Amino acid sequence: MPVMDVLTPQEASFIATNCYFTLKDWINNAPTAGTETMANIHNRVLGAGTAGKPNPQAVNPSLKSTSLAGGKLHAVVDGTTGMGTCTGFGYLLRVNKGHDRHAIIATRGTRPELGAPDLLTDARAAMTGFGDYGPVHKGFKKTFDSVLSNLARDNRVVMDADVVHCVGHSLGGGVATLLAAHFARQGKQVRLYTFGSPRVGAFMSYSAMHQTIGKQNIYRVAHDLDPVSLVGPFPYIHVNPAVADENNMTLPSRTGSLFSTANHDMAAYIDSVADKPRATWDMARSLARQTDHDNCVLAKWLLHDSGESGWVQFASAKTLGILFKLFSHVLKGISTSLILGLTAVDLLAEMLLNGMTKAALLGEQIFTLLRHAATWAGITVSKGAQFTTLIIGRILSTMLSRLNSMAMHAIHAGANHLVAMPLAIAGGFALAHSVAL
Incomplete structure (x- = not known):
């Protein structure tokens, strides 16, 4: 965790990937509704990454080789999606760097194996209020409410941290955005990192989030042909939406097809921004400048x-x-x-x-x-x-x-x-x- 207490692209992308291991039996290639054991999650998040069935094609997203290796897996966070199904949805990691304390909240994306519960969260297109921020996506807000409720017992860890990092992919990116906005409103210094996130807030909500979180603290990564980041029409708008926004890192897709699942997969995002341990956000920004926004x-x-x-x-x-x-x-x-x-x-x-x-x-x-x-x-x-x-x-x-x-x-x-x-x-x-x- 180098300059300005910001996660590196590798750390952020690994976190966005390994939080999926909180879902029961993800490590055995057969995820189901439920929460994985703390020991297995620790193995995959901070340990050797050997728990469960091996998957030689998958990236091993353990943080063991990063500057976060000394962190403590403080809690596994459950979340409720769809029709009230509660599953492992992410984790809370505590990291001390010198005199600074960091809290990392990771939230996962949708899983099709869970059927209607996960998918119905995304189908709730209606808007709902989000404090004085304004209207946001109702389905994401519902899941956010459940995650925040489950975080309540560990609220002291978050509030005592000098910096709170919120990280997520896909649906998890939407929830992470709301978590970052919530804790920023509580006066915390927040960093937000999303990969392939859908749009969360309506026309003016995104602007209020910019002001509270700080645009410079929002690291939004998306492939330009990732359908999840494209759909959800106006008045839903991304944070850091404009081409000129420094941290709008819309990257050339790994494929030339809009509907290739590879454009949304976390392995592709790791390949784009974190294929080297020394990858930086400036490298990602440089790659984003190659994206054709006009055609x-x-x-x-x-x-x-x-x-x-x-x-x-x-x-x-x-x-x-x-x-x-x-x-x-x-x-x-x-x-x-x-x-x-x-x-x-x-x-x-x-x-x-x-x-x-x-x-x-x-x-x-x-x-x-x-x-x-x-x-x-x-x-x-x-x-x-x-x-x-x-x-x-x-x-x-x-x-x-x-x-x-x-x-x-x-x-x-x-x-x-x-x-x-x-x-x-x-x-x-x-x-x-x-x-x-």
């Missing part, structure tokens, strides 16, 4: 006005992936979505919430795209027809339904590989329905 050439090609519909011809996962990056070349200075580094899907959601006035400012080119999108979604719109919120809503619902279906397939197809897989993305689908229909 103007592809956008203009898809927006061509020839007789054939480019949208129909390329109606595939690849096309849907391109859709996420289509709009930036015609939105400069007009859309909230561009300013905050959001996507085409967010623009459609923003249209639904704010009316069609903004759409009218975008000109005929944007309506050409919308006509192609409508055709792709199976909606007939004549060339001179006006786009209404109902039509936009149907396009958005179809996009999110397709994305949700593919993500769910990816989750269940990858379950047997026993690496951290994506959370369900039903939340965005439900939001589209609640707004548009």
Whole structure:
């Protein structure tokens, strides 16, 4: 733990991975609802990493070789997801560095083997209040409440720490964000590290979190084609959302496919930012600068006005992936979505919430795209027809339904590989329905 009491990329990514071992029988490649024994968790978090069945393809995320090796596994933290199922959800690690005391709270992501309990957490797309921060994702808030309640008996360890580190992947990144915001409001110095996190707060909530936690203390890592980090449309917004944000470390994906589960897997994140023990956040930032956030050439090609519909011809996962990056070349200075580094899907959601006035400012080119999108979604719109919120809503619902279906397939197809897989993305689908229909 070098400069400024910040975890290294390797330490943070190992923590985001090894907290999955709190789930019962994860070490035996057969996770079930329950909590693993403290001895086995210690072995995997701080020890030799030998407990359970060996998995030669998996990264061994033990902290034994890091500067955190002298830490103490103070507690295993349970969490309640979905329909009230309580499982091992993470841990509390206590580390002393010189005169400074550090508390590390790690929270895991969704597991498809648990079925509805875990996945339903992600499907709760409704918003709920989060103190004076504003509205946040209801499902994540529910799990946060359960984790915070289970942390209560160890609250003294957290409150006595000089620095509190909150770390999580996927759903765990969403919960870690709420934990960081909570303890920052309690006056603690907080560092937040997320990998492939979904969006947690609504339009103004993310800004309040910036002010309380400190943008410089939020280390958000995502692959640019990780579907979990993309879906959950406006008004949900990431912390450190803008391309120019120093700690928005949106990295080139390990694959060229939006729906490859590898883009969300923690092993891929370790490979991206922590493949060397001496990896630094500056290295991750340098890699993030290689990410293409514009894709103007592809956008203009898809927006061509020839007789054939480019949208129909390329109606595939690849096309849907391109859709996420289509709009930036015609939105400069007009859309909230561009300013905050959001996507085409967010623009459609923003249209639904704010009316069609903004759409009218975008000109005929944007309506050409919308006509192609409508055709792709199976909606007939004549060339001179006006786009209404109902039509936009149907396009958005179809996009999110397709994305949700593919993500769910990816989750269940990858379950047997026993690496951290994506959370369900039903939340965005439900939001589209609640707004548009």
